[in-house]
Amino acid sequence: MTLPDRSALSRRAYVRALVAVGGGAALSACLDVTRDGDDADPVPAGTDDPDSLPARQHAWNEFSARDEDGNVQLPEHHALVPLSLASDAAGDAEGNNGDDGTTAPSEDDRQTTETALRTLERAYEWSHEGLVFTLGYTPAYFDRFEGSLPDSVDLPAPEALTAREDPAFDEFDALLHLASDRPDVVLAAEEGLFGDRNELNGIDLETDLTGVFDRHDDRRRTGFVGAGLPASKTDVPGVPESVPEDAPFLMGFRSGFARTQASEDRVTIDAGPFAGGTTQHVSSMDIQLDVWFGQDNHHQRVSKLFSPTHAADELVGEVGDELADTSGVTDDGIASAEAAAREHGVVGHAQKASRAREDGNPPLLRRDFSTVDGDRPGQHFLALQRGIGEFVRVREAMTGADLDVSSANNGILHYLFVNRRGNYLLPPRSLRALPPTAPNS
Numbered sequence: 313m314t315l316p317d318r319s320a321l322s323r324r325a326y327v328r329a330l331v332a333v334g335g336g337a338a339l340s341a342c343l344d345v346t347r348d349g350d351d352a353d354p355v356p357a358g359t360d361d362p363d364s365l366p367a368r369q370h371a372w373n374e375f376s377a378r379d380e381d382g383n384v385q386l387p388e389h390h391a392l393v394p395l396s397l398a399s400d401a402a403g404d405a406e407g408n409n410g411d412d413g414t415t416a417p418s419e420d421d422r423q424t425t426e427t428a429l430r431t432l433e434r435a436y437e438w439s440h441e442g443l444v445f446t447l448g449y450t451p452a453y454f455d456r457f458e459g460s461l462p463d464s465v466d467l468p469a470p471e472a473l474t475a476r477e478d479p480a481f482d483e484f485d486a487l488l489h490l491a492s493d494r495p496d497v498v499l500a501a502e503e504g505l506f507g508d509r510n511e512l513n514g515i516d517l518e519t520d521l522t523g524v525f526d527r528h529d530d531r532r533r534t535g536f537v538g539a540g541l542p543a544s545k546t547d548v549p550g551v552p553e554s555v556p557e558d559a560p561f562l563m564g565f566r567s568g569f570a571r572t573q574a575s576e577d578r579v580t581i582d583a584g585p586f587a588g589g590t591t592q593h594v595s596s597m598d599i600q601l602d603v604w605f606g607q608d609n610h611h612q613r614v615s616k617l618f619s620p621t622h623a624a625d626e627l628v629g630e631v632g633d634e635l636a637d638t639s640g641v642t643d644d645g646i647a648s649a650e651a652a653a654r655e656h657g658v659v660g661h662a663q664k665a666s667r668a669r670e671d672g673n674p675p676l677l678r679r680d681f682s683t684v685d686g687d688r689p690g691q692h693f694l695a696l697q698r699g700i701g702e703f704v705r706v707r708e709a710m711t712g713a714d715l716d717v718s719s720a721n722n723g724i725l726h727y728l729f730v731n732r733r734g735n736y737l738l739p740p741r742s743l744r745a746l747p748p749t750a751p752n753s
């Protein structure tokens with residue numbers, strides 16, 4: 313894999329590009345840069361006591377930074393690493409055959425996986441300054457087993473969710489999501505699990521995942537979120553110079569406010585053997601960013617992303633700085649979505665999506681991030697919810713097919729092109745290593 317040209321890029325753009333490339337050479341180059349820069353501080357160490365860690369893999373909020381308004385700040389750097397069981401190729405003798413004739417994982421595979429993941433937790437503090445991660449499993453993975461998932465788990469196969477998309481689907485077994493404010497940690501953790509490393513942050517690696525999983529390098533995804541990061545990507549074709557300096561996402565505004573996110577409790581499966589887990593939807597999309605910034609002005613962008621009222625009353629500020637811990641979409645704003653379509657000819661994305669709130673509470677915990685994978689602007693939209701059906705319902709509200717408005721003015725639909733979708737179960741931590749469909753039975 314070719315490394316990016318250091319001389320042509322700012323430090324931040326170079327480091328981001330290294331995370332996107334991945335692998336040992338990218339890690340060495342990243343360590344060279346971070347040793348001299350702002351990231352030179354030691355990475356906080358993890359724990360030898362696994363019981364001190366949360367029971368939920370998705371328990372990130374308490375261990376994340378907050379902004380001055382109390383909103384959780386996602387870690388800045390992300391990698392989504394797609395995995396398939398290596399036993400299919402190796403013909404593992406211990407495995408049982410599932411309904412579809414593929415091989416189920418063995419107890420040895422489970423132990424190796426758990427040991428490798430515990431090494432990550434010993435090496436790095438469970439926090440945005442260290443590393444947080446989840447390992448999720450697709451419906452295709454669970455097809456390896458006889459019998460199906462319990463009714464308490466709502467995990468259908470992914471499908472196209474709008475008339476204007478024809479996505480590919482994540483049909484491999486699992487997805488590892490690694491996140492840290494430190495780009496070198498994201499790279500090193502992946503290298504520790506799949507590369508040629510003997511130690512991570514001073515901790516010896518007892519085992520790795522290479523005998524258990526194969527990586528799908530062609531479907532590896534990376535991204536970033538945080539003020540200033542998008543504006544450092546203008547070296548990428550399709551990312552205009554007009555991305556505001558302080559924007560945390562490529563489309564130019566803050567998102568993920570405390571009061572417009574579901575709590576971790578709200579998205580947690582509350583019954584059955586996978587209680588304490590959650591489901592994850594990941595859709596990857598291209599964004600027509602040059603049109604977004606080139607054809608629309610700030611007023612139009614605010615109308616389409618938030619609502620026409622947000623634009624008329626100047627509620628948002630340049631990048632969302634006027635909004636404290638909420639999107640500012642009120643019950644009145646939700647009720648007036650149809651009127652906005654009729655009277656203004658524009659409906660806001662947040663205004664439409666908020667129609668799916670239940671008793672005023674959003675059902676989705678969004679942990680999405682921007683990307684320039686493939687050298688083009690996009691978003692990896694990652695959302696947690698108790699069941700995938702809830703995601704589908706919110707996505708329908710966001711699509712707003714019921715609203716009488718032109719596609720160009722229907723929120724941000726016109727600018728997004730979904731090219732992949734995947735659904736996952738994130739089991740509780742105790743079941744994260746290759747769970748069967750009916751654990752503890």
Ligand code: HEM
Nearest residue numbers: 563566567568569572639662665666674691693706707710
């Ligand atoms: C590039 C893509 C996207 C961008 C830039 C974006 C941006 C935003 C912004 C700025 C808000 C308002 C602030 C906030 O509440 O966080 C918002 C709210 C929201 N968005 Fe998106 N969004 C994107 C894609 C999606 C997708 C694909 C979905 C899928 C359903 C979605 C669902 C939601 C929901 C559920 C809310 C909150 C609604 C509520 O307050 O109840 N967004 N988004």
